[in-house]
Amino acid sequence: MKLQWILGLLTTACTVVTTPSANHPLGIPAIPSLPDSGDGCDSQPQSKPRFYNSATKDFYVNGTTLPEVNFDVGESYAGNLPVSTKPGESDELFFWFFPTANKEHLDDKEIVIWLSGGPGCSSMLAILQENGPFSWQPGTLKPTPNPFSWHLLSNVVWIDQPVGTGYSKGEPSIKNEDELAEQFKGFWRNFVDTFGMHGWKVYIAGESYAGMYGPYISSHFIDAKDAEYYDLQGLLVYDGTFFTETVHTHIPIVPYIIRYQDIFAFSDDELSAFRAVSEDCGYIDYFDKYLTFPPPGRQSDTLPGANNxxxxxxxxxxxxxAQATNPCFNIYNILDHCPHLYTVGANILNSHYGSNTYFQRPDVKNAIHASPSVDWAPCTDNLVFLTDDKQDHSPPSGRKQLPHVIDTTQNVILAQGGVDGMVMLNGVMLGIQNMTWGNETGFQYRPQDPFYVPDCGYRFNSTTLTASGYGTNLPAGYGVLGTTHHERGLTLVATKLAGHQGPEFAPSAAFRHLEKLLGRVKSLSSTEPFTLPETRNVTQPLEGTLGKGTVPIP
Structure with missing residues (x-):
């Protein structure tokens, strides 16, 4: 499937303490500095961190010695665990686990799993450039504390999966998403046993091809009926691939470029030519007929243009x-332009990252217990499904698994970036309008509610050219940043200026999404402040004064 090849290119706050840490610019609590034993990674802590014991000590990461990071990132654990309990199991997934730094939730028995997409893209890049405790964004000189790191809300583990991805070990052996989910279940059982998380609530989050991973793994967790290991409570997916390539890309592309024609900068003749193709293929009629509220009925199993x-x-x-008119055009964020930004992660548009790739450095591997023999790549060149054509032929998750997770948990959030040209909002909407959950098909009402992101108190003085308040090192927007809608356990949220990687392009919005997933706020239209002590006194608008959402649908 062509979409998988394109997706395979993808690599892709507020403090919670009353006494700031002297070692951390944001005042995030960290374990005491560790004595240096010479190798920078196997030192014993001076005082025992929360999860440090005989079973976890070999995974302990010294938060003061990460290469290029000049602050203590706090308690964390990283390494490989096998995908089963079979003796001699050689297939292993890699994880990096950060216990929450939120003092009010230290005793909450909950954990968030993050899965990047691909298939075969490493979740380590999400730690580095999306929602991890330290951020090294493209175009920046060095890492900085992330004021919207997800571990400020809950315990979070980023996982390289399936086998063949990132720092994982072994040879790919799975043929479909069901086998992938069973492989992940085996790993997760070992993780729970290692860190003593029996009976904990589990939330799964991810992006892109996690639109397949997330619902399939979640569905297998639910069907296991084993709350000791697999107590799934909710699912959050950014710009996910839940449906077919035609629904996600070909049908909605012409309405999309018409909406954003000032950005695409096509000539009138070029735009007319694309529209003519879309009309001849039956895409325009199909789009206009089925993207309505409520939907007119089930869509045909045979999509238009299938054999053309x-x-x-x-x-x-x-x-x-688009790449001809803008050589640096980025389908994952259509607002991007030349030049390509330097990055130590991976530039999906310019592959000349070579020896500068942060996670391929030997000192980084040593610090986080990754195998020195594993060649880390943001996305693997060797596909992770052992089928004849190396593709995943599993049925789209939107047919069965995603509705199953919605009906069971009543807590699924589909978050979409308004300027993502890879997995477009209205393609996802078209798929939703053909999906049955809660005994009805599609949304019955047009999404139009405001998506509100709280004010954290950040301010920029244009006279003195200085910033103050929270998150001055990585400021993020607030206010009505998009459109949201909820029906029968499913929440849709579209963030206007977010691209394909939601937490990277709109970190404060993603922070709010996680609060909703965890049940910390009642609605994405709520004007409650962020649920962290440092921002609770920041004045927010009154309920009912926000107007409508800012992303029109369709």
Whole structure:
């Protein structure tokens, strides 16, 4: 499937303490500095961290010695665990676990799992450039504390999976998403046993191809009926691939470029040519008929343009033309432009990252207990499914698994970036309008509620050119940043200026999404402040004064 090849390119706050840490610019609590034993990673802590014991000590990461990071990132654990309990199991997944730094929730028995997409893309890049405790964004000189790190809300573990991804070990052996989910269940059982998390609530979050991973793994967790290990409480996916390539890309692409024609900068003739193809393929009529509220009925199993190469290449034709007008065009965020930004993570548009890749450095591998023999890549060149064509032919998760998770948990959030040209909002909406959950098909009402992100108190003085308040090192927006909607256990949220990687492009919005997933706020339209002590006194607008959402649907 062509979409998998494109997705395979993807690599891709407020303090919670009353006494700031002297070692951390944000005042985030950290364990005491550790004595240096010479190798920088196997030192024993001066005082025992929360999860440090005989079973976990080999995974302990010295938060003061991460290369290039000049502050203590706090308590964390990293390494590999096998995907089963079989003696001699050689297949292992890699994890990096950060216990929460939120003092009010230290005793909460809950954990968030993060899965990057691909298939075969490493979750380590999300730690570095999206929602981890330290952030090294493209175009910046060095890491900085992330004021919207998810571990400020809950315990979070970032996982490289399936086998063949990132720092994982072994040879790919799975053939479909069901086998992937069973492989992950085996790893997760070992993780729970190692860290003593029996009976904990589990939340799964991810992006892109996690639209397949997340619902399948979640569904297998639910079906296990084992709350000691698999007590799934909710699912959050950014810009996920839940449906078919045609629904996600080819059908919605022309309405998308018409909406953003000032950004795409196509000529009138080029735009007319794309529209003519879309009309000839039946895409325009299909889009107009089925993207309505409530939907007119179930969509046909046979999509328009199915056996026409011109139709099934429409999205790729648009992308190629966009790259001609803007050589640095980024389908994951259409607002990007030249030049390519330097990054130590991975530039998905310019592969010349070479020896500068942070997670391929020997000292980084040593610090986080990754195998020195594993060649880390943001996304693997060797596909992770052992099928004849190396592709995943599993049925789209939107047919069965995603509705199953919604009906069971009543807590699923689909978060979409308004300027993501890879997995477009209205393609996801078209899929939702053909999905049955809660005994009805699709949303019955048009999404139009405001998505509100609280004011954290950050202010920029244009006279003195100085910033004050929370998050001055990585400021993020607030106010009505998009549109949200909720029906029958499913929440949709579209953030206007977010690209494909939601937590990277809109970190404060993603922070709010996680609060909603964890049940800390009642609604994404709520004007409650962020649930962290440092921002509780920041004045917010009154309920009912926000107006409508800022992302029109459709």
């Amino acid at each position: 190469d011109t139709c099934t290449n429409l999205w790729y034709s648009v992308k190629d033309k």
